[in-house]
Amino acid sequence: MAPTVILLSLLTFIVVLVGGVTNSPSLKKSSIAASHNLNDTQTTSATGSARARIKHRTTGTYGNISPSKVSRFSKKVKPTEATTRALKTTEGGTKTLKATTFKPTQATTRALKPTTVKPFKSTKGTTKALKPTLKWTEVSTKALKPTTVKPTVTATRTTTTPVRFHTEDLNENIDKNVERRVWNTKESEEPPVFECPPLGLESLKVKDSQIQASSYKRMGLGPHRGRLNIQSGVEDGDIYDGAWCAQYKDQNQWLKVDAKKLTRFTAVILQGRSSIWSLDYVETFKVQVSNDTIKWKPCMNGTEEAVFEGNKDSETPVLAILPEPAVAQYIRINPQTWFKNGTICLRAEIMGCELPDPNNIYPWQAEEGTKDKLDFRHHNYNEMRKLMKSVNEMCPDITRIYSIGKSYKGLKLYVMEISDNPGKHELGEPEFRYVAGMHGNEVLGREVLLNLMEYICQEYKRGNQRIVHLVKETRIHLLPSMNPDGYEMAYKKGSELAGWALGRYSYEGIDMNHNFADLNTVMWDAIELETDKSKLINHYFPIPEHYTSEDAMVAPETRAVISWMQTIPFVLSANLHGGELVVTYPFDMTKDWAPKEHTPTPDDSFFRWLATVYASTNHVMSNPDRRPCHNEDFLRYNNIINGANWHTVPGSMNDFSYLHTNCFEVTVELSCDKFPHVSELPIEWENNKESLLVYMEQVHRGIKGVVRDKDTEAGIADAIIKVDDIDHHIRSAFDGDFWRLLNPGEYDITVAAEGYFPATRSCRVEYEHYPTICDFHLTKTPKQRLREILAKGGKIPKDLQLRLRQLRIRKLRASTKLINQRRMSQQRRAREAHS
16 A cells, blocks of 8 residues: 555656646747847847846756757757756656655645756765756656756866767768758749849949949939949938939939940849838839940830839849840940839849950950869859769868758758868867858858868869968868758849848748857856856856757757857857958947947957958958948958947857857958859959968967876866966867967966866967967876775875875864954954943
8 A cells, every 4th residue: 555655646746747847937939039030129028038037057068969859840859968867667657756856845836947056065075066867768758957057167067079970971862851842843943044244233343433323312322322232221311321212203314334345235133222211112114225325225125115124122133134135335224113102212233244345456354363273153052062072082081071960951061171180189189160151142151161172172182381281280170051941042043133131041030140049148147146256157158048948949050050069179260151341250249238339358359360360361351442342331440340349149159159169250251242143253262262271270379288187197178278367268178188369478377177286387379370389287186086096996095195184184274263263353342342
């Protein structure tokens, strides 16, 4: 009878326990919505509620969650280390409860909530954090969330582990189910092939002086703003509005473009005005051409003057192909009808082939591009696989292809590894990464990384000493497409018709640059709440527990990249974007949710150096005569800017990388044109080639070394490396090596590890392009030696016994002295009270 009563009691406790977990608000879907479908008020409300939920931090390691099992097709999540014991099911099907840290009285009196566990002192004098002990089983599909604990130095260990990503065989065919999802028959259209390339209104190849108009409302709506995909500022009325707009509403208005040379015009692409305050676009228009701007010849459709269909909204580009190509130097667009509640406003691109001038006495000269023999074209998923495979076959000794996960539709996120020992982390060799294609329609980063793979392989085989040294001293990882689903959407429309936003988001509609865990708020909340500043952490901030939930609005691509970050000890990175010409550096998020505000990191001076290195070597950014791309003139900032001072970006990859790992990362906006025409790829490669190489070389700035055990010479993982006067630490990798990026100067470096006495030494960083070696040998504390001896069942040596006795005596004397001081203070206060 007694066993039956005990079994029923335990089953009752299980029901309450599972019910409490199920009803826990932290297990429900995160209320942080993607930024693109929330207005400012909604975003502020969502983030305010999110702040309240993440005042406490979790010690769970995100990388233990399998990225491939977190999409909406699957609801099973691999338990993290923070979830250590679960309900164990017997063969008979009856659930029995293993010993847990929860008291039955607490569990049976109220629904289970995330418990804040305070550290307690053990009998051995060490401080340990109490955790719920749950063990995962196949039958139990709901696991407790990681217990919330205060972020202390000992509670946030997130050291990268020597896990290897498996090499991919690109000879294998793509899964048929993936092919059906991505390239189904209804959407499997190929991008349009134009007879002639664009003149370059969008790419700024056409100068402002080449564009004129019949009239314009004001300077900000002048003809120089009539460029395809040009973006306005938040407020209308400044000098950076989003289109050319005529002053008058009649059919005599026109926008004229001077091609400078005799040109064979074939098509016109039209778009309405970029504005969040007004709706203006042209519905129908005519096209005329001329050689002298005096006599204009209309484009004909048979015997009648051709009238072309224009826009039905302000953002979607519309292609108008001329019935017969027209040869001339000048072309103008003549609006006929426009949106009835708007005015005449348009953005345009002209398609045309330059022809040799018969009156030119000088020989014809082709436009300069690049001498590198690379594959300059747009590569869809299949073509990207082929190119990466060919590079790997050309240089098998220094390249390896692996995948870090899959997109929502199942496309693999391929990475090209370049190293003299691919597939292995070498002691003392820093890890570097480039990431492109976070926004699928910003394709230039994808193409320059594919070209970079080819270039490094070719130059290594030629014996280029700069490339050989880079490959031998650095382990390079290139992820050309973080958002392959978004890219395929933009690719189907083509470079001129994809518009400004198509393919930017993932297939689920998530902006991945707002999708990483908001560790800035975690950091700033901890600073506000913690009274003892010595207990604050300044690195390896743990991920909030709600973010690791299976129902959190986190893209599988984002999860894969986070797991990648946690697996490999990256030192330096850059995130390649498009649509502007600027390099931004952390922080990307403002502290008080202001639209923009300068928000520097403790390493602000080095981040400014990194940004300057790229911007100053980029051929276009370094041109002092270039015009602004859209609505910001970054020339006045030398083409670099603090990300938060441009516009606040909560959940950016740059901030996450800095706060959660050792890696420093900047964002590079490569070009005004997000999706440049294939004819522009050679010059874009040449614009960025030197910048890409010199930025990679910055991974060797600062100091590097190995933290070893003084007795065994074994590397010490998770050692904390502190630099005096810089409030941001890093940690050693799993084999004890570390890299700390620093500007030239003299630094006092302190290394501390659990169970070891800290060590400090001075290290000088020189101006040369190689790091200063700064190794450390740490001595175990007597307590650590005692633990290891007792764990092995050994005998305590006499010197350790003597040392432990001395420590106990010293501690006893200190405590006695403190007691005596308190007693004397109390007696003094008592005498003063009586007097």
